[in-house]
Amino acid sequence: xxxxxxxxxxxGNTGNVTTRVAGKSDDASDDSxxxxxxxxxxxxxELPEKLRNLEPRLIEHISNEIxxxxxxxxxxxxxxxDHAKKCVTEMVIWPLLRPDIFKGCRSPGRGLLLFGPPGTGxxxxxxxxxxxxxxxxxxxxxxxxxxxxxxxxxxxxxxxxGVASCRQPAVIFVDxxxxxxxxxxxxxxxxxxxxxxxxxxxxxxxxxxxxxQILLIGATNRPQELDEAARRxxxxxxxxxxxxxxxRAWIVHNLLEKDGLFKLSxxxxxxxxxWTEGVVSEIFPALLVFSSGYSGxxxxxxxxxxxxxxxxxxxxxxxxxxxxxxxxMRPVTLQDFENALQEVRPSVSPNxxxxxxxxxxxxxxxx
Ligand code: ADP
Numbered sequence: 001x002x003x004x005x006x007x008x009x010x011x012g013n014t015g016n017v018t019t020r021v022a023g024k025s026d027d028a029s030d031d032s033x034x035x036x037x038x039x040x041x042x043x044x045x046e047l048p049e050k051l052r053n054l055e056p057r058l059i060e061h062i063s064n065e066i067x068x069x070x071x072x073x074x075x076x077x078x079x080x081x082d083h084a085k086k087c088v089t090e091m092v093i094w095p096l097l098r099p100d101i102f103k104g105c106r107s108p109g110r111g112l113l114l115f116g117p118p119g120t121g122x123x124x125x126x127x128x129x130x131x132x133x134x135x136x137x138x139x140x141x142x143x144x145x146x147x148x149x150x151x152x153x154x155x156x157x158x159x160x161x162g163v164a165s166c167r168q169p170a171v172i173f174v175d176x177x178x179x180x181x182x183x184x185x186x187x188x189x190x191x192x193x194x195x196x197x198x199x200x201x202x203x204x205x206x207x208x209x210x211x212x213q214i215l216l217i218g219a220t221n222r223p224q225e226l227d228e229a230a231r232r233x234x235x236x237x238x239x240x241x242x243x244x245x246x247x248r249a250w251i252v253h254n255l256l257e258k259d260g261l262f263k264l265s266x267x268x269x270x271x272x273x274x275w276t277e278g279v280v281s282e283i284f285p286a287l288l289v290f291s292s293g294y295s296g297x298x299x300x301x302x303x304x305x306x307x308x309x310x311x312x313x314x315x316x317x318x319x320x321x322x323x324x325x326x327x328x329m330r331p332v333t334l335q336d337f338e339n340a341l342q343e344v345r346p347s348v349s350p351n352x353x354x355x356x357x358x359x360x361x362x363x364x365x366x367x
Pocket of ligand 1: 077078079080081118119120121123219243295296298300
C-alpha cells in the first residue's frame with residue numbers, strides 16, 4: 001500500500017530514475033536518519049560503539065516508532081491491581097531510581113512477565129513503570145517481529161537493545177512475548193524464527209549479567225506457551241487478573257467524570273459492577289466458572305456504548321447531528337448501561353480464566 005512508483009528526477013536526464021520510499025524523498029529520509037543518529041551520539045559527537053555496526057534505518061525505526069520518551073501513564077491511571085503495583089515498585093521502580101542501593105544481594109531481576117487475560121492493564125503497567133521511573137519506554141509487539149520483519153527480526157532486536165542501552169534507564173516492553181519465546185517446536189517453525197528467538201535470548205543474557213539499567217517486560221495472554229528458557233529469564237511473573245468490583249467501579253466513574261457525563265449514584269454504579277461480575281459456582285468456585293467478568297478494556301467499551309445512549313435518544317427526537325448542542329443531551333443513566341450490556345459482552349472465556357489460575361499457582365510470583 002505504501003509503494004510509490006519510481007519518478008523521474010528533476011534534472012531532465014530521462015535515463016536517471018529516482019525511487020522514493022513510503023512517500024518520503026530520499027533527502028527527507030536521509031535527514032531524519034541523520035537527526036536520529038545525532039541524538040544518540042555521545043558528548044564527543046561520536047556514535048556509541050554498540051550502534052556503529054547497526055543499520056541506520058533500523059536505528060531510525062526504533063527511535064521513531066518503538067521508543068516513547070513520555071508514555072504519559074501513571075499508577076493513578078490504573079484501577080486496582082494493588083498487588084502488581086506493589087511488586088513492581090519494589091522490583092523495578094526503586095532499583096531504576098536508586099541503582100546505588102540496589103546492587104549485590106539487592107540487585108534486581110531484569111526480566112518481568114505480566115500474564116493474564118487481554119485488556120486487563122498489562123501494557124498500562126509497562127508504560128506506568130517507565131513513567132514512574134523516568135525511564136525511556138520501548139514498545140514492540142513480538143508478532144510484528146515475526147510477521148512484519150521477516151528475515152530482519154534479528155537485526156531489529158539487536159538495534160532495539162543497542163538503542164535501549166544508549167537510553168538508560170530503559171524499559172523494553174514486548175507484547176505477545178509468547179509468539180517470540182514459544183516452546184512449540186512445530187514442523188512449521190522457520191529457521192528465521194528460531195534464530196530470532198536465539199538472538200533475543202542472547203541479548204537478554206547480555207544485559208542481565210551487566211550493570212545496565214534496562215528492564216525487559218514481557219506480556220502475554222498465553223503464558224502456557226512460554227518455554228523453560230523464557231521462564232528462567234523472566235524471573236518475576238505477575239498475574240494480572242480481571243478487575244475487581246471496586247476497580248470496575250473506578251473505571252466507570254473515572255471515564256464518565258472525565259467527559260463531564262457523570263450523574264450515576266453510588267448504588268447505580270454498584271449495580272453496573274454486579275452486572276459485570278463473573279458467575280461462579282458457590283460450591284466449587286475454582287472449578288466451575290459459568291461466565292467470566294468484564295476486563296478493564298470491556299468496561300471501557302461498555303462505558304463508551306452507554307455514553308452513546310443520550311446521543312441516540314436526542315437524534316431520535318429529530319434533532320440534526322449538525323445542530324445538536326451538548327445541552328440537548330441528557331446525562332448517562334443506568335438504563336443506558338443496561339442497553340449497552342446487550343452490545344458489549346465479556347471478552348474472556350471461563351475456560352481461559354481457569355488456565356491462568358493453574359499457571360499462576362505453578363509458576364507465578366504469588367507474594
Ligand atoms: P493488556 O495489555 O492487558 O491487553 P491494556 O493495558 O492495553 O491491556 O488495556 C487496554 C485498555 O483497557 C486501556 O487502554 C484502558 O483504557 C483499559 N484498562 C484495562 N485495564 C485497566 C485498569 N486496570 N485500569 C484502567 N483502565 C484499564
